[in-house]
Amino acid sequence: MLQVSIYRYNPETDAEPYMQDVQVDTGGKDLMVLDVLEMIKSQDTTVGYRRSCREGVCGSDGINMNGVNGLACITPLSETVKNNKLVLRPLPGLPVVRDLVVDMSMFYAQYEKVQPYLQNDTPAPAIERLQSPEDREKLDGLYECILCACCSAACPSFWWNPDRFIGPSGLLQAYRFLADTRDTATDERLAQLDDPFSVFRCHGIQNCVNVCPKGLNPTRAIGHIRNMLLSRAT
């Protein structure tokens, strides 16, 4: 029997959060953590968590498993369980709505700040804006972000300043448009980032790289943004 300890908090009935111990019979199978959550939910329907695609595409079920952020649906027990114990908590640093469900408003507000859409002030062509295969390759490792917030919720700089530091996820998206040859708002985008908090609160500890379920590297993208800011200003 797998020993699962799950964070519980219902602001309507609980004075404070608590950890609930549950035993789950996995039948010796190497299930995904989301499967375990579903089994717990079948016993106790009050357990709250987000889920949707259950295949690592939607980014809904980002949670903290044994101290490491990740997607419950693509994290096998063999990867996270230690000494037959699984501790499940909500993503750290974000306000808890209920149990494993967090309020992502601050995360989305930072995402909105980087204006994550293509901006081009030249007349639109008849069909589409073309891009060479080489220029398109520059977006690899950037566009794949699914906004699960595992990275930003693992970043101490984002914990302390979620209202001012864009965070690794938002900055990865910022660079995705800075690197896009079809975008013409590069200077305006960089001007928005040149303050002591938006980019420069990143101290390069790479927690984001460690936890990204898609294997992306926000720290490298942040380094590219710094270099662009440096080129622009010196």
Place this chain on the structure above:
Amino acid sequence: MVRSVTSFGRSGLSDWLVQRVSAVIILAWFMCIGGTLMGGVDYTQWKTIFDGTSMRVFTLLAILSLAAHAWIGMWAVGTDYLTERLMGPRGNVLRLAYQIGCSLVIFVYVIWGIQILWG
């Protein structure tokens, strides 16, 4: 853009650049001093080294670099932990007091360093 009147250069890029360049200067100074000490030096030789203008200027540069480096680092610590978001309104008061305290200590160290060098 997030504004901040107490950061060193009022710009993230400027602070970041100053912190990196000052780190290199401080490292170079410590390597220079470390190399001198490892070669063996008595008081007379030590005094001769610091009587030279170039060493004095280099040391002053290292002291000023340390002051800038320290302010940027301490400012980042203060704006991480002593904030209104974490502590309520008293966070602002504590942070300002902390920043004034840090700047005074740094100022005293700079003046003291200059006094030692040219005193």
